[in-house]
Amino acid sequence: MADEEVGRRQGEGDGGSPRQFYIAGASRFPPVPQSASADLVWESGGERIAYRATAGHIDVRSDGGSLMGRMFHLSYVAAGAGDALARPVTFCYNGGPGSASVPINVGGIGPRRVATAGISHLAQPAVMEDNPATLLRASDLVFLDALGTGYSELAEGFDPTQAWGVEGDADSFARAIEAWLTENGRWGSPVYLFGESYGTVRNAVLMRLLAERFIPVTGAVMMSSVFDWVTKMPGSDLSYLGLLPTYAATARYFGRAGRGSDEEAWFDDAMAFAERAYAPALLAGDRLPAAERASMARRLSELIGLSPELIERCRLRVDLDTFRRSLLADEGRVLGRFDTRFTSYAPLALQGTEVPFAGSDASSDAVEPAWNAAFRRHLAEIGYRGAPRYPLSSFATIGVGWDRSHIVPGAGGMRADAPNVAYDLAVALRRNPTARVAVLGGRYDAATPFWNAVHDVSRLFLPDALRERVTFRLYSCGHMAYVDEPTLELLGRDLAAFYGRAEAAGRPAATARG
Structure with missing residues (x-):
């Protein structure tokens, strides 16, 4: 763990x-x-x-x-289990x-x-x-x-x-x-x-x-x-691809995306989207035309519940800490990492630097x-x-x-x-x-x-x-x-x-x- x-x-x-x-x-x-x-x-x-x-x-x-x-x-x-070797x-x-x-x-x-x-x-x-x-x-x-x-x-x-x-x-x-x-x-x-x-x-x-x-x-x-x-390496596009379905599931769980959708179908669709649409966009890097980047940001927004503007600023690559901080920011809460359904109150600004935040996890603290x-x-x-x-x-x-x-x-x-x-x-x-x-x-x-x-x-x-x-x-x-x-x-x-x-x-x- x-x-x-x-x-x-x-x-x-x-x-x-x-x-x-x-x-x-x-x-x-x-x-x-x-x-x-x-x-x-x-x-x-x-x-x-x-x-x-x-x-x-x-x-x-x-x-x-x-x-x-x-x-x-x-x-x-x-x-008394009979033949113990079996x-x-x-x-x-x-x-x-x-x-x-x-x-x-x-x-x-x-x-x-x-x-x-x-x-x-x-x-x-x-x-x-x-x-x-x-x-x-x-x-x-x-x-x-x-x-x-x-x-x-x-x-x-x-x-x-x-x-x-x-x-x-x-x-x-x-x-x-x-x-x-x-x-x-x-x-x-x-x-x-x-x-x-x-x-x-x-x-x-x-x-x-x-x-x-x-x-x-x-x-x-x-x-x-x-x-x-x-x-696990910084900047790996494979990391962003893997996280996308989890982001989508989490956004749906908190009602920020996919309202009324089936949990399994929503996740499966996000898995398919990651491979068929999101991966080519990431591979293109800065060769992706601005209009296509904006379109992809809007599609991602519908999946993961963050604003298209934030997603574009991240160059379509929303890191985990940003997602954990941002999805429920209007409620003053941050997400867990091991289990994104767990939440805790957002840290004070002076306590919100990268290292303490990355090492804090409500899903661990809970149990x-x-x-x-x-x-x-x-x-x-x-x-x-x-x-x-x-x-x-x-x-x-x-x-x-x-x-x-x-x-x-x-x-x-x-x-x-x-x-x-x-x-x-x-x-x-x-x-x-x-x-x-x-x-x-x-x-x-x-x-x-x-x-x-x-x-x-x-x-x-x-x-x-x-x-x-x-x-x-x-x-x-x-x-x-x-x-x-x-x-x-x-x-x-x-x-x-x-x-x-x-x-x-x-x-x-x-x-x-x-």
């Missing part, structure tokens, strides 16, 4: 390179506490699953056996880079979650309840915190640059997955990956890397995906404090006592200086500074044509727009047999699909189908109808 661009901005002007900044800020954690387990029961709608929750650390070691770090995990394993195990994480896995756990697919309240901010105490859409119904779950996030720690003397980058991050997760499978006797279980946001970058590289280490991945869930990092408190109560329930502070996000020490360079697979060792990890995904699918991939997105996600994910996969030119292994699902939600409870219900059904499990079949042996 996290915002790479915000992290980049926060690191600028620090008197040194971002890489120097985050190494200098690298922290060392005290010795890790003993792991703890508790036997718990999940119940919902007449179903019941007994499971063991375990919180602890996994040693991440190099090929030579030296300690690289200790990765914190919180695992949920169903009890039951899938899913490794889950958020993104950032620099985010711990709390949101996707107690916010989303874990057995316990915090009840949300639509697009309203949650008040304390937050209500934590058995999650009716938990993925535990289909798979055992292992939530992992990347090295340096949450309670995960780097080994004393280990160079952070070896873990805080596209390559090193995937390597550390591959080693942690190998270690967990070994320690828990789960070699042979179907292995799934579930990543959100930057976690989808990790997923794509990890699918290829695990295959190279002879660990087959049965499936991967890509929630709120980013594959081609060019879309993350409640998640943090609920997660800490949950650890106490399990009997695990960690350090007083568990940072949900570590942008200041990790995200700012993340090494985004990546060796493009099959391209003669070429290293790209703005990688397209969809190529890793293509390699992984060709090596393992039995694997399946689910790409999930939200119409109101302005952090990782859905159009870009669809576009990136379409440019892999997969043969039909492999293209059919990739499914797309679009929901009426933002970046964190699980915040929206109607979406969470749909997500639970779609994941059940993805895992090859009918809604009323395939329960673990410990599950019974009341």
Whole structure:
């Protein structure tokens, strides 16, 4: 869940390179506490699953056996499930880079979650309840915190640059997955990956890397995906193309455009408009005749609810901060970024500079404090006592200086500074044509727009047999699909189908109808 661009901005002007900044800020954690387990029961709608929750650390070691770090995990394993090897195990994480896995756990697919309240901010105490859409119904779950996030720690003397980058991050997760499978006797279980946001970058590289280490991945869930990092680069026309349908959906939601239209049809029409009309206009640049530019500005105004004059001043390229500030400016409100349906009061003029505004998001403020408190109560329930502070996000020490360079697979060792990890995904699918991939997105996600994910996969030119292994699902939600409870219900059904499990079949042996 996290915002790479915000992290980049926060690191600028620090008197040194971002890489120097985050190494200098690298922290060392005290010795890790003993792991703890508790036997718990999940119940919902007449179903019941007994499971063991375990919180602890996994040693991440190099090929030579030296300690690289200790990765914190919180695992949920169903009890009495018959042949444990036949039951899938899913490794889950958020993104950032620099985010711990709390949101996707107690916010989303874990057995316990915090009840949300639509697009309203949650008040304390937050209500934590058995999650009716938990993925535990289909798979055992292992939530992992990347090295340096949450309670995960780097080994004393280990160079952070070896873990805080596209390559090193995937390597550390591959080693942690190998270690967990070994320690828990789960070699042979179907292995799934579930990543959100930057976690989808990790997923794509990890699918290829695990295959190279002879660990087959049965499936991967890509929630709120980013594959081609060019879309995150300043001035990228691909970024404006991806954002247009999200702008249109948001304008319709707030009644600034598309009044009376169907939500799905309005978004789909904006997707088509982006490709067939908006893209040629952007490609023309200043070669676009003035009359055509004015005409395009008027058409965009009808779609995204901003004035034609503002759109023309932006040369048809409305950046996200401008859109967030402008759509509801007459009401004194600004939009969220992860979910543009969330709003907050506009900042004071003296507080409205680019960096603080980019790092402020009502859709995060509404839920993350409640998640943090609920997660800490949950650890106490399990009997695990960690350090007083568990940072949900570590942008200041990790995200700012993340090494985004990546060796493009099959391209003669070429290293790209703005990688397209969809190529890793293509390699992984060709090596393992039995694997399946689910790409999930939200119409109101302005952090990782859905159009870009669809576009990136379409440019892999997969043969039909492999293209059919990739499914797309679009929901009426933002970046964190699980915040929206109607979406969470749909997500639970779609994941059940993805895992090859009918809604009323395939329960673990410990599950019974009341």
